[in-house]
Amino acid sequence: MDRQWWKQAVIYQIYPKSFQDSNGDGIGDLQGIISRLDYLKELGIDALWLSPVYCSPQDDNGYDISNYQDIDPMFGNLEDMEELIKKAGSRGIRIIMDLVLNHTSDEHPWFTEARKSKDNPYHDYYVWRDGVEGTAPNRLRAAFGGSAWEWVPELGQYYFHQFSVKQPDLNWDNPKVRLEIRDMILWWMEKGVGGFRLDVIDLVAKEPDRMITADGPRLHEFIQELSRETFQKGDLVTVGEAWSANPDNAVRYSNPDGSELSMVFQFEHICLDQKKGGEKWDLAPLPFLELKRALSTWQESLYLKGWNSLFWNNHDLPRIVSRWGNDKEYRIESAKMFAILLHGMQGTPYIYQGEELGMTNVRYDMEDYRDIETLNIYRERTRAGYNEADVMESIYTKGRDNARTPMQWNHGREAGFTDGTPWIKVNPNYPEINAEAAMADENSIFHVYQKLIGLRKTHDVFVDGKYRLLMPEDPDIFAYTRTLEETTLLVICNFHDKTVPLQLPKELDREKQQLISSYMDEGQADVLKPYEARMYLIG
Structure with a gap:
């Protein structure tokens, strides 16, 4: 059995609530994902990672699970899940489930039993400490704000939660x-x-x-x-x-x-x-030089010893094209640059839904945000006296809802995501940025991702090549090689929105085959345009 298929795979992450609604309730679901499998096959990905679709009160958008072995009705049912596994499999796509094993929902049957009494057989499934009301066992804080300890008066105990108060931590020592x-x-x-x-x-x-x-x-x-x-x-x-x-x-x-x-x-x-x-x-x-150092350290440290995951985006992170690129004048070019820079590295690349379209961050009014972390930080910081404009700028820049806006399928009503009212607002730029337009444009970001996925399956150097950072002190260019026997992959990226000179090391000044570029034309050998990225094969 080959246990290494994932080394040349590219994995696509779906946030099911925001991917595709099939029944008009404004919430994405499993049948919606099934209806878009041909799009994903066209992109060329090998596996789909689904953010949690289990039963959940949705206090933390499904990362608070009340039943690990059933599907939340908002997404469908177990039969839909089985159909998705089967129909994805028929297209060569595997399904990756998201397991939340550190904590459950406080509505999970284990916890409802656990809080009935100290003698209940499920009590020790969670982390409890005796105490006095108002005096937590220690100063540990929860990731979403406040103390990590919650008082249960009928037991005279606190339970431990590293996230929401509705996400009690499991006791793995049991x-x-x-x-x-x-x-x-x-x-x-x-x-x-x-x-x-x-x-x-x-x-x-x-x-x-x-x-x-x-x-x-x-x-x-x-x-x-x-x-x-x-x-x-x-x-x-x-x-x-x-x-x-x-x-x-x-x-x-x-x-x-x-x-x-x-x-x-x-x-x-x-x-x-x-x-x-x-x-x-x-x-x-x-700090751009720090970024080069950090990514290069991981490439070098894990070579032949472990394996990297490669990602810019996920359901918890803002859109990379808005975060470190230019989502206005150079949205297309910078989005392509990020793709080329990452997909040339060793590891398994992850594409987050809409990344292949260059989807961007949003700037909502506060009442339109849905994420518990965002709502909590707004309350905490405004009460603490932070300038409200600064708080909002932080949310615009780093808030998790940036990643959770509905997938932009076409220029029609609600971006083709739903026939109803979406659970969170669609990004208003969907008439210009959508899958239908991207697939029709051979120069689109989508087609760059599609080509990069194909290259990884064609050339062994993508999987096994040894990494070397070039020009580590250059303030604008991120360039590196990957070498496997007589073959070298060369990746050159201008990380910024200005034209910069390019002078490669002399040993690389030889005949090259250009595999892909962020611009349509081949450009000048000694100059990189804003956010220009090129990938070459040598040997």
Whole structure:
């Protein structure tokens, strides 16, 4: 059995609530995804990662699960899920489920039982501490604001939650919890899923009494046990979300022996445009040389030792073309540049829905935002005396709803997403930026992504080539090579909105085959236009 199919795969992430509505209720659903499978096959992707579609009260847009083994009615039912797995499979597309294993919803039956009494068999499925009302066990804070401890007066105890108060943390030290998780995963594997994305997996071994939330002492023990009991029994891809990952522990997570996961999502590059010691809302310019260093470190550190995931966007991040590109004069060029820069690297690329169209951030009035994190930070910072204009600028720049606006299919009503009223407003630029227009334009961003996916499947250097950063101190150009035996892939990107001179190292000044470019013409050899990106094959 080949367990490495995911090394030349390209994975597409869908936020189901915003992808395609099939029944007019304004919420995307599984039948909507099924109706768009031919579009995804045309793009050329190998797998679909779905953000959670399980039963959920939707306090955190589905990342608060009340039943791991059923589908929330807003998305359809289990029969729809089985149909999606089958019809995607017939097109060569695997389905990757999003597993939230650090916490459940407070409406999950385990937790409703757990809070009935300290003697309930489910009580120890969660993390509890005795205490006194008004005096939390310690100063740990929840990611969405406030204390990480919630008082339950009838028990005289606090429960621990690293996210919303409605997302109590599971107690992985209890072997019964791990057995429940194992059986649930095996159940999904029986249904034919192609893999799993593991939400905040680096938090599951927390030891809150010692103020340890990420990278607890038993973390890798837990992951190895889970992998041994589940993932290694199938031909799966597994990717762990690990905000605390560094190159050293990523080698453990993605060990080629398959003892843990296929790869992790690490976020070093994503955290560069915030003030040192601050939160993501504390905006700072992107230090470009640091970006080159960070991405290159991961490329070099994991070579032959582990595996990278490659991404600019996901359901929690703003649109890259608005964040670090130019979403106005050079939207098309900068979006293509980001694609070419990333897809030439070693690892598995992830495309987030609409990225292949160059979808952009939005600037809503506050009442039009839906994300719990955004609503909380607005309340917290305005009450704390922050300037409201500054708070809104942070939300415009980094808010998660930037990624969650409906997919822009065509220039018709509500961008072709729904016949009803969408759960969140459509980006008003959909008449110009949509899939129908992109597919009809051979020079579109869509076709660059399509070609990059094809190149990865055609040339082994994309999968196995050794990375080398060129011109590390250049303030505008991100250039690198990937070399496999006699073949070299050369990627050259102007990261900024100005024309810059280009002088390559002499050993690369030889005959090249241009594979792809962000401009229609080949351009001048010694000059790069704004956001110009080129990819060459040498040898």
